[in-house]
Amino acid sequence: MPESPENQRKTLEERHQMSDLDRLRHSTAHVLATAICRIWPDAQFAAGPPVENGFYYDVDLEHRISPDDFEKIEAEMKKVVKENQVFERMVVTRDEAMEMAQKGRLAAETERGVPSQFKIDLLKDIPEDEEISIFKNGEFWDLCAGPHVGRTGNCKAYKLMSVASAFYKGDAANPQLQRVYGTAFKNKTELGEHLERLEEAKQRDHRKLGKELDLFHIDEAVGQGLVLWKPNGAVIRQELQNFISEHLERQGYSQVFTPHIGKLDLYRTSGHFPYYADSQFPPLAEREAMKALSDEGCSCGELSNKLESGEVAGFMLKPMNCPHHIKIFQSNHHSYRDLPVRLAEFGTVYRWEQSGELGGMTRVRGFTQDDAHLFCTEDQVKEEIMGCLELVKIVLGTLGMEDYRVRVGLRDPDSTKYVGDSDKWDRAEQALREAASTLGTEFAEEPGEAAFYGPKIDFVVKDVIGREWQLGTVQVDYNLPERFGLEYIGADNAPHRPVMIHRAPFGSMERFVGVLIEHFAGKFPTWLSPEQVRILPISEKFVDDADVVYEKLREAGIRVTCDKADEKVGAKIRLAQLDRIPYMLIIGAKEQESNQVSIRHRDRGDEGAMPVDEFTNRIVDEVRSRSL
């Protein structure tokens, strides 16, 4: 997500409000720097702030730090901590600070032949009226606004986590530094708990579970970021789509289907080509045009120019569904009485994400949005948005995802990059605000976060590693109706321009299911479980009885299998547990005699025996009500 508060300069006052834990982490960053500088005296340090769960320090260094070095660095840090150096604040003038930096004395233990280059640069960024301070711990002096803990001895529970690279000041034009991440806590117990949480999080990583539970596969031969939904994953997706579709029907949506490609001209009209060409798959040129051009000896570069200028016709994999839906809307005349028109589609789109950004199902190159476009009058905007939010609320509520953040993205008052007149914006922003306040959840208004074509509401959830993912979104759009010249006839018998609303409660099926896997740690509620019941006959003698039960459940529409393997029941249970199957039905001599099944639930354990019909009713009910 784009927010990067650490890049924004904090005022001294803000810094002094730093929490005790952040203070400790920041001091630990200095301890880290001290250690690195003892081991590699040529180290040039940039910034070393506290971050969520820890801290980092950016350093430029000949030696490439690897995790193998951590032991050595931590050992040196331990010495610094043991020395129990006092963190001493010293106020200096700008000139004095600059002199130290020139001598290489900053972020170092001695003067060096080379200047402390990044510190010089950072010094230049300090506002004229701000006090400049140096923090010293032992011989390690650093340009630093603080604040710090009293002594290095306070930093006793820390661990280096990873080393990565980062552009200096987050600008891709700047050189890359080595960023050493660490975590630090008040004491070893809290550190241990944190590390344990991380370990648990790793266990529920959707990439790991996706493989173990056979949900999806990404194959090199198919392509990066292109998800293959395996049978188990497809069940989950289909159930979710059915669930949404039910609610779409209730809310008066019409479902449509559209192709995966469209003519370049369509995207010229929408403004996506060639303006956003970098984030799209390259265009598909028509075969005859390609042949004619290659006969002329036209190069690839020329071809792409011709595609761009429109001299050569071509198609594009759709990066979004809007233009197709717009064309459906435009294929009829519309009276104000028809509005709102709500067109919904599970539409697959393709975007050329940078390769380094791809990962699992949460960031992919082809994905299916649970998309819809609403065409309505200005007056209907608020009500329609409320309808959209209602849907998001139902969806997240049904899945027990209560831990989300709502962002209302408004326009940046200073900017002129927005389309549409400001009256409309004011009204739309107000409508969003009012709609959001009906959610019953706190929401944050974020000026500047609006799209250029309209304000929006986003739902953001955190994954297990603490990364935030935008899922559902509701966006008002003034741009596309304008570009495509959309119209409806009003009560005054004159043409009017409708407002368009984009909305996707899940965002994308891929990302949503990825987040859902982690949310449930693979233990999907029964209605979503690919396999809802597994029958476990105790021995070969009972497979006939198992078959009878199997047929009954199948007829009731339950996804059931029977484990006829030549194994002990303990082993079968273990397997079923690992597969996160909600219900195990055990059938042996006892059950045969009493004509019952013994039920074991993956979390609740042995639930005793009951007649098959009773169990069937129970589970059918559980599935129908989509209970958690």
Add this chain to the structure above:
RNA sequence: GCCACUGUAGCUCAGGGGUAGAGCAAUUCACUCGUAAUGAAUAGGUCGUCGGUUCAAUUCCGACCAGUGGCUCCA
């Protein structure tokens, strides 16, 4: 796209200049079993791809592809 690390059996991983090894899974056989692993046998791999160095490369080097952690980006 950038930096770093990684790529060995279906999965998890060990090994290492002289054409490869474990556990689980798979297959077969025996056992007919009561709430998280019965035992035995068998089979399974151009060691990511392509080049280079070498008498010899899976091992060393390079490029590419892919994954992971970050950075940048995300209409």
